[in-house]
Amino acid sequence: MPAVSVRDLRKTFQLKQKAAGLRGSLRALWRPSLQELDAVRGISFSMDEGELLGFIGPNGAGKSTTIKILTGILHPSSGEAEVLGRVPWRQRQELAFQIGSVFGQRPQLWYHLPAVDTFYLFGKIYELDDRELKGRIAFLAEAFEIEELLETPVRKLSLGQRMRCEVAASLLHRPRVLLLDEPSIGLDVVAKQRLRATIQRMNDLEGVGVLLTSHDAGDIEALCRRVIIINDGEIVYRDKVSALRRRYLTVKTVDVRYNEQLPPDFALPGVEMVKVGRYGAKMRFDTRVTPVGPVIGGLAAAGSLADVTVSEPSLEEVIGAIYARAESKDG
């Protein structure tokens, strides 16, 4: 049985519309015009127990709405979803014991109190006995490297420290599924890496499944084997992260420099010249059309090579291209 399964899930919100100015406001009072917004448009996917699944998309794509439906706090307009065999919006309280959640932009730790006070409060809320709770806090403090931070008021922690405490708090009751909604938002590079390492460690140690939404493709690349890309309420891509690379990273960019001057009409068959200078050139080719071997052979034959760099687009660029493709299909 998958940990999470979603079938043809839809969520429509009604938004009040108002024309500009006083007249618009008065008209909206008299006759409010409602516009329907399809936040999620019939998505289906599943996540296995213990899987780290990436769930990404631009702002307003429907990621957070989906997560909120999966925690049971929003009712879908139609469709089915099960988390650990339970229908979230019907069995929200029972499910709460089995799942954890962190909404990166909304703190759950008490701001003026040390994190450990919230940990003890959560222990009571999740009905853990005192001895178990103490052991659990000690374990998580070590795993998340927050021993030194637990007794400092949360308001005095850095964002990275606070986020490690937030994720640790969400794991106190040993959830089997963790829903992480933008946990790395606003973090610097070092803090991001530390948070990723900790999430990976908890997945290794306890097998907790993680549904991770993020703006940062680096989070997905570092943690997830599989990724779902959602745009405008619809799934536009689902596969392994490695397949994403293979499928979309066929375009190579080559920067080459020579020890002698290049002819102005320098060209290679099947290769697009982006820029040709006196001693060097920048070019692009698709490995599905032009194999790598002849290109490298051609470069070597053209003169005495000083330097060659072959690079591929970042995952970020790939995802950008997928969004753009999905949008141009719609438009």
Next chain:
Amino acid sequence: MANGGIRQASPVNGVRSPSLKAALGKYWAIFRTQLVNSLAYPIDLLGRSLLIVLFMWIFMNLWRVTYGASGAHSIAGLTLADTMWYLMMAEAVMLSKRDLSEEMTEQVKDGSVAYLLNKPFNFILYHFAAGLGHSVLAFGGNLVIGAAVVWLMVGPPPGIAGWLFAGAAVILAWLLDFCFSALIGLSAFVVEETAAFRWIYQKFLLLLGGVLIPLDFFPAWLQTFSLNLPFAWVIYGPARLFVEPSLARLGQVLLQQGIWLALIGGTVWILYRRAAARLAINGG
């Protein structure tokens, strides 16, 4: 690395039936955490409690002139000392109320309500426990400082029965006020902004609830009207009981509070179930 060795938090597919002890333990922990949270800024807490000194000074000047002008020892059965002790209790309750409606409204607006709805506790009871944690401390501070000031102004307070009876009524008054706040707060799930409802409720408490004037001083028709509304039983009931602690009055106050609690509390419960189903959460 040592594993914490905790057992699975609940049976995997079993139906969980939390014991009463565990359920009460949750709300007790929420109450206690809020209590500790309120103590995070002791100077702020003290500062708020000092407000009652200003109010009592204004009331003393106002009522001394009124009693002096009327030439009577008592008005509607209340002496100047009774009136001042009444107002001290009324202000102590009024100033210690936690405005939960504002908090709930903010939580709906900024989306943090998501965290309160996906935890294994009842959203309404969570707010009540947290509100109580706030009110108990604020009430204690108001009472100590307010009583000291009024004692200096008009002499000793009513007897022990007054404190005990009023104490019981104040707990029910908080519950009743909480139900009003929850009613206003829950409307945020539908209308999002609730400042207007909150303003109206505050003014009803001030005028018809007996915060500014003991209802006994009203003309008979207005007194009857006010006593038939719930606002009187949030403020007037406990404060009047404090200065006239008879068993008959205790019975009347508790009965009225019980009736209004059942009515308004029941409405809150029904509305909560409906509101949760149509919740739209802001942000992301």
